[in-house]
Amino acid sequence: MELSERQKKIIDIVKQNEPISGDNIAAQLGLTKPTLRSDLAVLTMTGILDARPKVGYIYSGLSFDPLLHEELFDKKIGDMMLSPVIVTPNTTVQSAVTDLFMYDVGSLYVVSEETGEIVGLVSRKDLLRSMMNTNDNQTPVAVIMTRMPNIIMCDPETTVLEAGRLLTLHEVDSLPVVEHKASKKVIGKISKTRVMEHFIQIGIEEEKNA
Amino acid sequence: MELSERQKKIIDIVKQNEPISGDNIAAQLGLTKPTLRSDLAVLTMTGILDARPKVGYIYSGLSFDPLLHEELFDKKIGDMMLSPVIVTPNTTVQSAVTDLFMYDVGSLYVVSEETGEIVGLVSRKDLLRSMMNTNDNQTPVAVIMTRMPNIIMCDPETTVLEAGRLLTLHEVDSLPVVEHKASKKVIGKISKTRVMEHFIQIGIEEEKNA
Numbered sequence: 001m002e003l004s005e006r007q008k009k010i011i012d013i014v015k016q017n018e019p020i021s022g023d024n025i026a027a028q029l030g031l032t033k034p035t036l037r038s039d040l041a042v043l044t045m046t047g048i049l050d051a052r053p054k055v056g057y058i059y060s061g062l063s064f065d066p067l068l069h070e071e072l073f074d075k076k077i078g079d080m081m082l083s084p085v086i087v088t089p090n091t092t093v094q095s096a097v098t099d100l101f102m103y104d105v106g107s108l109y110v111v112s113e114e115t116g117e118i119v120g121l122v123s124r125k126d127l128l129r130s131m132m133n134t135n136d137n138q139t140p141v142a143v144i145m146t147r148m149p150n151i152i153m154c155d156p157e158t159t160v161l162e163a164g165r166l167l168t169l170h171e172v173d174s175l176p177v178v179e180h181k182a183s184k185k186v187i188g189k190i191s192k193t194r195v196m197e198h199f200i201q202i203g204i205e206e207e208k209n210a
Numbered sequence: 211m212e213l214s215e216r217q218k219k220i221i222d223i224v225k226q227n228e229p230i231s232g233d234n235i236a237a238q239l240g241l242t243k244p245t246l247r248s249d250l251a252v253l254t255m256t257g258i259l260d261a262r263p264k265v266g267y268i269y270s271g272l273s274f275d276p277l278l279h280e281e282l283f284d285k286k287i288g289d290m291m292l293s294p295v296i297v298t299p300n301t302t303v304q305s306a307v308t309d310l311f312m313y314d315v316g317s318l319y320v321v322s323e324e325t326g327e328i329v330g331l332v333s334r335k336d337l338l339r340s341m342m343n344t345n346d347n348q349t350p351v352a353v354i355m356t357r358m359p360n361i362i363m364c365d366p367e368t369t370v371l372e373a374g375r376l377l378t379l380h381e382v383d384s385l386p387v388v389e390h391k392a393s394k395k396v397i398g399k400i401s402k403t404r405v406m407e408h409f410i411q412i413g414i415e416e417e418k419n420a
Contacts, residue, residue: 041248042255068278073413097342101335124334125311131341132307161417164410168403192406193378199409200374203283207371 019056078156081188094137120145229266288366291398304347330355
């Protein structure tokens with residue numbers, strides 16, 4: 001829904017002067033009441049304003065954000081991605097666990113030193129499984145990692161809705177973000193945590209504005 | 211925004227017959243065009259319908275859901291919580307790791323056998339740390355768990371926005387859901403994954419309806 005400039009002005013006037021009669025709104029705008037009739041009808045029927053007989057117009061405080069949908073679901077991953085923590089295939093399990101704690105992340109991306117391309121992914125779960133199965137913390141991550149082509153990735157143009165759908169569908173904790181669809185060069189990370197935070201941040205802002 | 215029954219009928223008629231003139235909409239409803247004038251004004255000004263001169267009314271396909279905000283952020287945890295996986299304080303680290311894999315969860319809640327109340331929480335991270343520090347997988351989880359009162363909890367009446375805020379603020383992967391605010395009896399679990407899925411599911415449904 002697109003509000004006109006005049007409708008936005010009416011909302012501001014009501015917010016600052018509520019309760020206020022239609023005549024007084026018209027006077028503040030230097031217009032006649034009949035001119036405002038259709039604007040006031042739209043604003044009351046959408047629930048943005050409340051018209052109380054013999055009292056006047058009141059701002060309903062309805063958290064009505066016509067852009068909410070786009071802001072929530074169409075945001076590009078390139079605008080919200082995190083920094084990836086990168087290791088090489090010969091990194092030991094012990095060193096990988098240390099990295100997880102040091103950077104406080106849930107997964108590490110394994111990148112080939114020769115090509116600079118992603119070859120694997122190691123999660124907390126992969127490391128826990130490895131440590132249960134063997135006491136040898138010197139195993140290279142290349143042995144235990146999830147490897148290409150079984151890694152679900154996205155790129156900066158992916159929407160948060162699509163990234164969230166991939167995270168849910170494939171039951172993974174994060175997606176490496178590669179330069180573009182055909183690339184294997186990792187430039188970022190998007191995690192379940194980051195996606196959740198995106199929605200919660202918007203919810204908190206909406207609450208403040210309500 | 212609350213659409214009237216007549217407005218909803220108009221939307222359905224336009225969806226099925228677009229483009230359709232105002233006269234034809236009125237005819238289908240058995241009403242006169244002047245009677246519909248204010249409804250058509252609201253539907254076009256909100257962007258739900260598009261009025262094209264000499265063509266007629268067209269459904270704009272705008273994903274306009276006035277209840278989106280409430281559906282997204284006000285949902286009660288009681289209506290979306292998961293089953294918790296419960297262990298006792300003397301459960302070994304080895305057995306706890308097995309439970310994590312068997313039930314495919316990220317955390318276990320530690321409940322006292324005597325009182326039936328929650329006394330601790332063990333996450334993947336806690337178990338990984340323990341296994342790094344010692345090779346003794348027979349350590350009881352009571353030794354390594356996060357313990358009360360350092361556990362962030364919620365109850366069935368908590369909104370998803372508040373639960374998400376707590377998960378983000380305290381950087382934890384899940385919150386035990388207790389019977390009510392003053393209780394320590396665990397009846398459910400809410401995880402970052404579940405919160406993210408809630409938002410993504412709504413996003414996917416909105417996309418389908420658009």
